[in-house]
Amino acid sequence: MLYATTPAHEKRRLLRERLASGELLRFPGAFNPLSARLIERKGFDGVYISGAVLSADLGLPDIGLTTLTEVAQRAAQIARMTELPAIVDADTGFGEPMNVARTVQTLEDAGLAGMHVEDQVNPKRCGHLDGKEVVDEPTALGRVRAAVDARRDDNFLIMARTDIRAVAGLDAAIDRAKALVDAGADAIFPEAMRDLSEFEAVAAALDVPVLANMTEFGKSELFTVDALRDAGVRMVIWPVSLLRMAMGAAERALDALESEGNLVSQLGAMQHRADLYDLIDYQGYSRFDAGVYDFTITKE
Incomplete structure (x- = not known):
C-alpha cells in the first residue's frame, strides 16, 4: 500500500552488490509511477527514468529543456513506487560543476539509486540524433568529479555517459571512458555504439560496469540480453520502449x-x-x- 518499503540507501546498497557480482541487470524505462510497479512485478532488476521520456511527458523534445526540479520531482514519484533501484538521466547535470553537485544531492534526496551525467554541449540532443557536440575533456571530467565529491551516500551510483563515439569514433570513446573512470565514475554509458564488437571493446578496456542503451529506431541494433552479456555489458536499458508502446x-x-x-x-x-x-x-x-x-x- 502507498509506496515502497525499502529505503533508498538499501536500494543503493543492493544495486552495488549486484553490480559487483558481474551479472547483467535489466532496467526497462518507466514512463510513470504505475509502470515502475509493473516493471517490478514482471521480475526485472531495476527501473530506468529517461530524460527523453520526461521531456515527452511534458510535450517537449529531448533537447535540454527540462529543469532539475521537474526531473527530480517526477523521478521521486517513480522511484518511491517500487522496491527496485531507479536510475535517472541527469542530462548534462543542469549547468556548471556546482549545478552538477546540487543535482546529485537533489536526486539523492529524491530516493534515486543513481544517475548518469553526459559530456554533450548544453543544450544537449537526444543521444541517437545526428549533429551532437561534446565538451572538451577537462569539462567532462569536471562534471564527474563534481558529482562524486557532492554525493553523501557512497553507494549512490555516479555513471558517466559519453557521446563522443558519434563525433570522433570508437577509439576516442574508449579513451574518454577511461578518463571518466579515473575521474571517479562508477560505471560508463557509451552512447550510440554501432555493433556488439564496439560494446565488447569498451567493456574490455574498463574495469567498471558498462551500460548498453537499446532504444528503438536509433544507431544501435536491438541486441538480445544474452548477446550483450556475452559482450561484457553489465547493465541494459530500454528507455522509451514502454512509452512508445503505450x-x-x-x-x-x-x-x-x-x-x-x-x-x-x-x-x-x-x-x-x-x-x-x-x-x-x-x-x-x-x-x-x-x-x-x-x-x-x-x-x-
Whole structure:
C-alpha cells in the first residue's frame, strides 16, 4: 500500500552488490509511477527514468529543456513506487560543476539509486540524433568529479555517459571512458555504439560496469540480453520502449473510437480493470480503511 518499503540507501546498497557480482541487470524505462510497479512485478532488476521520456511527458523534445526540479520531482514519484533501484538521466547535470553537485544531492534526496551525467554541449540532443557536440575533456571530467565529491551516500551510483563515439569514433570513446573512470565514475554509458564488437571493446578496456542503451529506431541494433552479456555489458536499458508502446496503443484506440464510435474492438488490448486494481493494490487500501474506520457513532 502507498509506496515502497525499502529505503533508498538499501536500494543503493543492493544495486552495488549486484553490480559487483558481474551479472547483467535489466532496467526497462518507466514512463510513470504505475509502470515502475509493473516493471517490478514482471521480475526485472531495476527501473530506468529517461530524460527523453520526461521531456515527452511534458510535450517537449529531448533537447535540454527540462529543469532539475521537474526531473527530480517526477523521478521521486517513480522511484518511491517500487522496491527496485531507479536510475535517472541527469542530462548534462543542469549547468556548471556546482549545478552538477546540487543535482546529485537533489536526486539523492529524491530516493534515486543513481544517475548518469553526459559530456554533450548544453543544450544537449537526444543521444541517437545526428549533429551532437561534446565538451572538451577537462569539462567532462569536471562534471564527474563534481558529482562524486557532492554525493553523501557512497553507494549512490555516479555513471558517466559519453557521446563522443558519434563525433570522433570508437577509439576516442574508449579513451574518454577511461578518463571518466579515473575521474571517479562508477560505471560508463557509451552512447550510440554501432555493433556488439564496439560494446565488447569498451567493456574490455574498463574495469567498471558498462551500460548498453537499446532504444528503438536509433544507431544501435536491438541486441538480445544474452548477446550483450556475452559482450561484457553489465547493465541494459530500454528507455522509451514502454512509452512508445503505450502511445501506439493510445493512437490505435483513438482511431477506433473515431471510426467505430466505441472501443469494443480494443477491449482485448486493454489492461483489465481487475488487473489495474490488483497492481494499484485496492485490497490493501480497503483493509487499511476497514482497520481505521472500525467504529460507529450512535446518538445517546
